[in-house]
Amino acid sequence: MVVLELRDVSKAFDAVQALRAVRLGLRAGEAHGLVGENGAGKSTLVKILAGAHPADEGALLMDGRALRLAGPADARAAGIAVIYQEPTLFPDLSVAENIFMSRQPLRGLRRIDARAMRARTTELFDRLGVPMDPDRPARGLSIADQQLVEIAKALAFDARVLVMDEPTAALSGPEVERLFAVVRALCEAGSAVLFVSHRFEEIFALCERVSVMRDGRLVSTDPAAEVTVAELVRRMVGREVAEMYPKAEASKGPPLLQVRGLSRRGAFTGVSLTVHAGEIVALAGLVGAGRSEVARAVFGVDRHDEGEVLVDGRRLRNGDTAAAIAAGLALVPEDRRQQGLVMELSVARNATLARRWSLARLGLLTGGAERRAARTWGERLRVRSAGPDEAVSALSGGNQQKVVLAKWLSTEPRVLIVDEPTRGIDVGTKAEVHRLLSELAGRGVAVLMISSELPEVLGMADRVLVMHEGRLVADIPRALAGEETVMLAATGHGGAG
Amino acid sequence: MTTTLARSASRRLRQESSRLFVIRELGIVAALTLLVVVTTIVNPRFLTSQGIKDLLLGSTILAILAVGQTVVVITRNVDLSAGSVLGLSAFATGSLFVAAPGLPIPVAVVAGVLLGAACGAVNGGLIAAVQVPSLVVTLGTLYVFRGIDYTWASGRQINAADMPGAFLSMGNTTPVMTMFAIVVLVAAGYYLRAFRSGRELYAIGSHPDAARLAGIPVGRRVLAAFVVSGALAGLAGVLYAARFGTLDANAGTGLELNVVAAVVVGGVAIFGGSGSVYGAAIGALLLTTIGSALPALGVSPFWQRASVGALILAAIGLDRALAVRLARTLRSGR
Numbered sequence: 121m122v123v124l125e126l127r128d129v130s131k132a133f134d135a136v137q138a139l140r141a142v143r144l145g146l147r148a149g150e151a152h153g154l155v156g157e158n159g160a161g162k163s164t165l166v167k168i169l170a171g172a173h174p175a176d177e178g179a180l181l182m183d184g185r186a187l188r189l190a191g192p193a194d195a196r197a198a199g200i201a202v203i204y205q206e207p208t209l210f211p212d213l214s215v216a217e218n219i220f221m222s223r224q225p226l227r228g229l230r231r232i233d234a235r236a237m238r239a240r241t242t243e244l245f246d247r248l249g250v251p252m253d254p255d256r257p258a259r260g261l262s263i264a265d266q267q268l269v270e271i272a273k274a275l276a277f278d279a280r281v282l283v284m285d286e287p288t289a290a291l292s293g294p295e296v297e298r299l300f301a302v303v304r305a306l307c308e309a310g311s312a313v314l315f316v317s318h319r320f321e322e323i324f325a326l327c328e329r330v331s332v333m334r335d336g337r338l339v340s341t342d343p344a345a346e347v348t349v350a351e352l353v354r355r356m357v358g359r360e361v362a363e364m365y366p367k368a369e370a371s372k373g374p375p376l377l378q379v380r381g382l383s384r385r386g387a388f389t390g391v392s393l394t395v396h397a398g399e400i401v402a403l404a405g406l407v408g409a410g411r412s413e414v415a416r417a418v419f420g421v422d423r424h425d426e427g428e429v430l431v432d433g434r435r436l437r438n439g440d441t442a443a444a445i446a447a448g449l450a451l452v453p454e455d456r457r458q459q460g461l462v463m464e465l466s467v468a469r470n471a472t473l474a475r476r477w478s479l480a481r482l483g484l485l486t487g488g489a490e491r492r493a494a495r496t497w498g499e500r501l502r503v504r505s506a507g508p509d510e511a512v513s514a515l516s517g518g519n520q521q522k523v524v525l526a527k528w529l530s531t532e533p534r535v536l537i538v539d540e541p542t543r544g545i546d547v548g549t550k551a552e553v554h555r556l557l558s559e560l561a562g563r564g565v566a567v568l569m570i571s572s573e574l575p576e577v578l579g580m581a582d583r584v585l586v587m588h589e590g591r592l593v594a595d596i597p598r599a600l601a602g603e604e605t606v607m608l609a610a611t612g613h614g615g616a617g
Numbered sequence: 618m619t620t621t622l623a624r625s626a627s628r629r630l631r632q633e634s635s636r637l638f639v640i641r642e643l644g645i646v647a648a649l650t651l652l653v654v655v656t657t658i659v660n661p662r663f664l665t666s667q668g669i670k671d672l673l674l675g676s677t678i679l680a681i682l683a684v685g686q687t688v689v690v691i692t693r694n695v696d697l698s699a700g701s702v703l704g705l706s707a708f709a710t711g712s713l714f715v716a717a718p719g720l721p722i723p724v725a726v727v728a729g730v731l732l733g734a735a736c737g738a739v740n741g742g743l744i745a746a747v748q749v750p751s752l753v754v755t756l757g758t759l760y761v762f763r764g765i766d767y768t769w770a771s772g773r774q775i776n777a778a779d780m781p782g783a784f785l786s787m788g789n790t791t792p793v794m795t796m797f798a799i800v801v802l803v804a805a806g807y808y809l810r811a812f813r814s815g816r817e818l819y820a821i822g823s824h825p826d827a828a829r830l831a832g833i834p835v836g837r838r839v840l841a842a843f844v845v846s847g848a849l850a851g852l853a854g855v856l857y858a859a860r861f862g863t864l865d866a867n868a869g870t871g872l873e874l875n876v877v878a879a880v881v882v883g884g885v886a887i888f889g890g891s892g893s894v895y896g897a898a899i900g901a902l903l904l905t906t907i908g909s910a911l912p913a914l915g916v917s918p919f920w921q922r923a924s925v926g927a928l929i930l931a932a933i934g935l936d937r938a939l940a941v942r943l944a945r946t947l948r949s950g951r
Contacts, residue, residue, distance in 0.1 A: 170830065171832075172829075172830060191832065192829065192830050192831065192832040193832030193833075193834070194832075195832075196832050202830075204830070208826065208827035208830050208831070209824070209827060210819070210820045210823035210824050210827060210828070210890070211823055211824065211890070212819060212822075212823040212891040213816070213819060213823055217816060217820075221817070221820050221831050222813055222817060222833055224813055224816065226813075230812065230813075231811040231812060232812065232813065232816065257947065259943075259944065259947055260943075260944055260946075260947030261947075
């Protein structure tokens with residue numbers, strides 16, 4: 121039985137046609153996967169279901185009757201819950217209030233029943249299997265925890281239709297499992313689920329049917345059992361992606377990055393690792409294991425309490441990013457919006473931000489040199505933008521990530537640290553990023569790659585280091601690395617790996 | 618076992634965060650107490666019954682304005698027109714009594730509140746219609762409302778003799794005036810805590826985009842916040858007329874900055890989302906006390922102004938320090 125149906129829905133933003141006559145039916149009790157490259161129109165589709173954008177043409181039908189959504193409030197009233205890619209919490213308010221905002225349980229005189237609200241929040245978290253304090257403010261929650269609050273929010277009003285836009289991007293394995301258990305329970309209770317994701321394993325694990333979007337069109341819908349990943353990928357990009365993880369063999373050079381006994385109180389303890397020239401070393405582990413913190417401390421963004429960092433045998437000063445850059449270190453951070461890009465500045469400015477001094481004449485930046493440098497790197501990375509003067513905020517996620525990469529690659533680093541380089545990126549761009557990392561290693565760059573995607577870790581890395589609760593617990597060579605060994609170590613069951 | 622640990626950790630976290638919030642309001646109370654004690658020791662005449670009366674009467678008007686301002690600031694907005702609205706309402710009240718000498722006092726109060734609410738509706742309407750930050754809009758209406766006041770008064774002055782005696786004595790009866798402030802304070806405090814639309818004001822200030830996605834009617838709520846702020850400024854105008862008796866077009870000039878200062882000193886975050894009307898009211902009381910304590914201590918007028926500035930900076934510094942500490946605590950657990 122179809123609960124929610126889209127009939128020939130179209131939507132344009134200025135000159136860009138984001139959706140073209142999309143037809144989609146969500147059935148009760150069924151999870152429906154939606155895949156597509158970035159910019160294919162998935163997020164626009166989600167926004168239309170959420171009532172955040174009105175459709176230009178076409179109709180929405182709920183239980184066969186026309187549904188008009190003038191705003192998010194209408195969508196909620198109709199029983200549509202949406203979990204966005206980026207959490208939308210109120211940092212100053214308590215977790216319980218975040219979950220029940222505008223729907224708080226009431227007592228006499230329409231006053232908020234705080235006790236009932238707290239009790240129901242605790243109940244929701246019990247159902248999700250996470251111990252979270254309902255009274256703590258949302259400020260300071262990790263991205264994974266924020267996502268869990270979003271999920272609790274959707275659960276709180278027994279949604280008939282649950283729309284999830286890449287809800288697992290920041291979750292670790294067990295958290296994803298828990299989320300899926302909850303979603304399956306919702307389906308069994310008769311809800312319809314739309315699950316947007318870049319992770320095929322999850323789509324196949326959760327969904328009965330899967331649709332593919334390309335250039336604003338819905339190109340196919342099939343039962344998940346009848347399609348393969350290769351088939352889906354071909355429909356998404358309209359071409360065959362040759363090789364997902366093309367790590368070429370590179371000869372191992374001298375050790376370029378050496379970290380000895382690095383500790384930072386409350387984050388990680390006694391981390392020692394070495395990355396040789398031409399080597400890609402993956403740093404795996406669950407979200408919150410301390411991987412990003414290690415990267416930040418190595419690069420000097422955070423100070424470390426103990427230990428030392430050596431680049432090419434020379435010791436770096438504690439907490440000095442300028443010295444790290446000068447020594448040939450580069451860090452592509454996890455959260456590109458907050459840490460990697462100045463969203464309002466142009467592509468050219470962003471791409472050349474890290475080496476503005478070498479481009480400057482007499483201390484003044486001339487636009488010409490910036491644009492030239494940006495064009496060179498833009499071409500190498502195949503950044504799709506209207507031009508070097510376009511603001512970065514106008515680019516799609518994958519292209520933003522390429523600009524961040526361009527920014528650091530243009531400094532010609534000898535050691536490159538990448539933190540989740542392909543999070544939230546479409547398959548095509550992913551392959552390009554992988555090709556690039558492999559090429560860099562081939563030219564003698566030492567690459568340290570933090571990644572939560574196991575296939576990527578196993579495909580790309582010469583060696584896999586695994587962190588668990590702030591400690592390095594395993595060092596697994598490529599030949600021995602498998603999903604099981606890495607996951608066991610990451611969950612603290614690795615023994616003496 | 619692990620859940621027990623997590624439970625006790627979360628309880629610790631909760632205690633810690635609520636303690637920090639209490640510290641914030643206790644801090645102002647402590648500063649206030651210290652100021653009063655020191656001043657009284659140096660100058661025993663400070664805490665005479667007349668002194669206390671002046672203090673409470675003076676704080677009443679500022680506190681009511683501060684409550685209105687808090688409702689607006691919580692939504693990540695600001696109302697700079699409060700002083701002008703007070704002036705307009707005060708002069709309107711006087712003119713009303715001139716035109717109809719036998720008018721019952723409650724009618725005058727309601728008229729002032731309605732006039733203020735209308736001004737607030739103009740503010741909120743402009744912000745919604747033109748999509749311009751409230752700082753700019755209310756800076757504009759600050760001059761516009763004052764200009765209307767000037768044109769209306771055209772140099773005239775209304776004196777105590779033009780107003781009923783009962784009205785003037787109300788303005789100088791401390792319990793009555795304090796009651797106005799307390800009723801406003803408790804009503805606003807309860808509304809912001811216990812009603813959905815009150816919580817939505819905090820949500821809007823905390824993350825406006827998320828508020829929109831959550832289906833909160835942001836425009837309507839912000840408009841309502843400005844209407845409340847305007848209405849309370851209108852009420853404050855009526856009380857101002859009752860207290861001072863002599864009115865011209867300059868009543869309440871520059872008061873808006875005192876109000877914003879009281880709100881900030883009282884721990885309301887200037888970027889919205891957190892703070893309480895109680896803190897703001899204590900802030901108003903503290904600023905009024907400084908205003909009368911420093912002359913009593915024989916401090917020169919220059920240092921009086923500078924000390925208010927120092928207090929604002931200290932309050933912001935304290936907020937920042939507490940925020941950093943809270944953030945550290947919150948990151949450490951669920």
